[in-house]
Amino acid sequence: MSEAYLIEAAGEAAGVVIRERSGFRFFASGPQFSSLEQRVYRRTADATRAAQALARQAANDNVHRQRWS
Numbered sequence: 001m002s003e004a005y006l007i008e009a010a011g012e013a014a015g016v017v018i019r020e021r022s023g024f025r026f027f028a029s030g031p032q033f034s035s036l037e038q039r040v041y042r043r044t045a046d047a048t049r050a051a052q053a054l055a056r057q058a059a060n061d062n063v064h065r066q067r068w069s
Contacts (some may be wrong), residue, residue, distance in 0.1 A: 005044050007051050009033075010059065014051035017044055026050075032058060 007026070011033040014033045017024035023040045026047050033051060041047040 007044070007047050009048070010055035014055070017041065017047045033063035041063075 004016050005024070006016055007014045013029045015026050015028040017026050020040065022035065023042045024047055026036045026039050027042065028034045028037045029047055033054060034052055036047070036054065038049075039050070041050065
């Protein structure tokens with residue numbers, strides 16, 4: 001049986017990671033996290049940090065777009 005863990009960022013499901021021999025493989029839950037798709041992380045916390053960083057970047061990009069609109 002495989003081990004799977006939900007990864008959350010910015011209050012939403014970013015994806016799941018599944019344990020493999022080499023670590024935890026990320027599967028994105030939507031297009032906003034697709035750049036993390038299929039990446040392998042050593043720990044679930046590493047995948048969470050990557051998803052949170054991506055969510056923060058997207059939020060910052062949205063703020064900058066709103067200021068210049």
